[in-house]
Amino acid sequence: MSLISPIPIEQEALAFLAGSGLPVADLGANSTVRLFAARRGQAIDAMVGLELDGPHVLLRSLAVSPALRGSGLGVALVGFAERAAAEGGAVGLYLLTTTAAGFFRRLDFVDLDRTHAPPAIAATQEFASLCPASSAFLYKRLGP
Numbered sequence: 340m341s342l343i344s345p346i347p348i349e350q351e352a353l354a355f356l357a358g359s360g361l362p363v364a365d366l367g368a369n370s371t372v373r374l375f376a377a378r379r380g381q382a383i384d385a386m387v388g389l390e391l392d393g394p395h396v397l398l399r400s401l402a403v404s405p406a407l408r409g410s411g412l413g414v415a416l417v418g419f420a421e422r423a424a425a426e427g428g429a430v431g432l433y434l435l436t437t438t439a440a441g442f443f444r445r446l447d448f449v450d451l452d453r454t455h456a457p458p459a460i461a462a463t464q465e466f467a468s469l470c471p472a473s474s475a476f477l478y479k480r481l482g483p
Contacts, residue, residue: 346375348374355383374386384403386401389420396424396427401416401417449477
């Protein structure tokens with residue numbers, strides 16, 4: 340199993356995300372996104388990100404290297420992100436996806452109309468401009 344730990348928003352992380360087809364335009368030095376990488380050695384096997392602190396958190400940037408897809412690593416990273424968000428006080432985890440809605444639905448995320456996004460989520464660049472309006476918007480309640 341890969342070790343999951345924080346990773347700085349630097350070239351290695353940006354290259355992995357961009358190579359996975361995920362947006363990186365808003366990931367700079369002043370970003371509020373926290374990234375976590377799974378590694379077995381030096382190379383990144385997978386990543387996930389969390390944006391915002393507080394009751395509503397945006398899960399973003401879930402990517403698994405092609406050779407490890409289907410290995411359970413994506414599920415482990417989502418579980419890690421859920422626990423990290425809940426430990427930070429979040430009661431809801433939101434995400435946008437154009438390709439993985441089925442994966443997240445299997446993990447108990449439910450579809451939500453974009454008009455019901457909390458203001459903090461709607462104000463993120465990912466929600467407002469980076470992800471197309473056709474993206475699935477999903478939600479999962481955290482905690483009891």
